[in-house]
Amino acid sequence: MDNVKQFETEPQAVPKKKKKNVSLDKKKARYGWFFVAPFLIGFFLIYLPMIFESIQFSFMDTSTIPGGGLAKTWVGLDNYRYAFLENADFTGKLIGSVKDLLFKVPAIVIFSLFMAVLLNQKMKGRALFRAIFFIPVIVSTGIIESIDLQNILASTQSSMASFSEGGSMQTTTNVGTQIISLLDVQEFFSSMKIGQDLVGYVLWVVNEVYSIVEKSGVQMLIFLAGLQSISPAIYESCKMEGASAWETFWKITFPMISPMILVNTIYTVIDSFTAQSNGVMTFINDIYSQSKGMVRATAMSWVYFLVVIVILAIVAGLLSAYVFYQRRD
């Protein structure tokens, strides 16, 4: 039996082998398909149909049949009309979330870059600080995030300072205001004769410090990875030439890390758009559980997705003009 099999397969195998011998690289390249196979199967069998159905659903009205199953009726742009014209809150929330993003993204990126540079320096207790700084990445997601959204416990407990000073109980909204009194900051900045808008922005950042710290964990990791990949030889030669730390940062670190700034900005945009605490996301989730809400929520989230894509394209286009890529051989 074995002999027969061998005899049968041999004539076929010889010409094939010749073909493969033409290029070993191509032969190896074919193995790539095996490695990406899990993703391919999933993408084409499950993901694409889901996307397709989801787009379909946004043009439909559905109702469950008593026997089990789903009845679909084509309603055209009805769900979209509902989102823009009938629902009072949707457009407002959408604009609000885009505005929020414009404020938050620069703050998060700058803060995480600054912290990454700090945590990259050699000092005592670095491992401990790093461990603390990455706690939010691991912990503050999903259910914990939604518990924290309506958390008055921390603010009540931290309002000790204002209690003892004013003599009356004040509940403040978050920890940030406790650490630096907003009034002090405002006075400080207005005495420095800086524009009102910038003062407002800084005040907002101080106010939101917790949510900014919480959101910048992954970005910090990405920046740290980038900082590690800069060759120490460059810094050494800089020191030899007599550059100060300030110059070294702007002339070496900043250009070298600029691709990471692009990656991080894009990641931050995606992350804050898809976060559970995002206003539009919670709004869509609320709509989802209403009657007729499933299709409407789907339509809304597609509108939302389009907005995200447009913003991503603008951000990526603007930033990539300034990104410096080190040429590697």
Added chain:
Amino acid sequence: MDKTKDTVKRDPSLLVFDEKTPFWVKLRSKYLTTYFLGKVAWKVFRFVLLVGISFVILFPYISKISGSFMSREDFVDVHVRLIARHPTLDTYKAIINDNHYWESLFNTATLSVLCGVVQMFICSIVGYGFAKFNFKFKKILFLCVIFTMVIPHQSIQMAMFMKFRYFDIWGIYGAIAKLFGSTAGTPAIASLLNTYWPLAILSFCGLAFKNGLFIFMMRQYYKGVPDELEEAAYVDGAGVFKTFLRIILPMSIPMMVTVFMFAFSWQWTDQFYSSLFFKDVTKIRLLTNIVSIPKSLDTEYASKTLYETAIRNTCGLMILFPLIIVYLFAQRTLIEGVERSGITG
């Protein structure tokens, strides 16, 4: 002699030390320079800043912990801030007994370990494929990975629910069933709700939560691995798969731990998929379901909202507790892994 003293006064760096130099001159010339003082000032500033931000991060957890030991009298007492006057373990006991804590913990642990391990291996395999092989359509397929990263799962949640409620591939089974005269509105192989299958399938295909990011991270890591390493293995007679299993995988353990930690902990605290796929609490209870006010605790008291918030926070704390332990063990490898990843554009 006087001349040298003058020059030294003008420029302390010209000072020459010998055995006769008094101690305090040595001290002053070493520590009273702008270089040294600037360094100290920077160190102090850095330390204060880091401690301050660490406090901002840790304070919510401190307040959660302190709140969890308080009895309801403490929430009315204006003198009580962080340390309870009537410490009690009632909140913990009530949550464990009333909210089925151990059962949920077991289920969530199983699910998270399953998802974490599967995603870790699948993302490494797919990432390796994208990093080291030049097959056709590679760029387009990698764009598909980015595509899955950008679309939030919330926007396809209805389609996802339908997919696993009436599980079928491309409607093939449905078409066959209709041919044989099935009367069901939407014929399907099975309903996969309230089982681990939906998340397992998504993990096996690298489509679960943020798997696009994991694939991207693994690809960047493998791109940094020199080709010579694999070529040496090929020369020694190992095939592509053997090289991957014996050389590449053991090498990338720090990176894989990172991916595992992310996948594991994001699944652990996940709310979206739990509420989407596990609607029936009586079948599978997950840790997200324990966040509620236990019946045995009487919250009808003066500071009801505060007390209930504290209870909910205690629930959160109990969800986090096992996660924090895992994090403490893995954090060093985690940070190392990300540092080595070189997510370099």
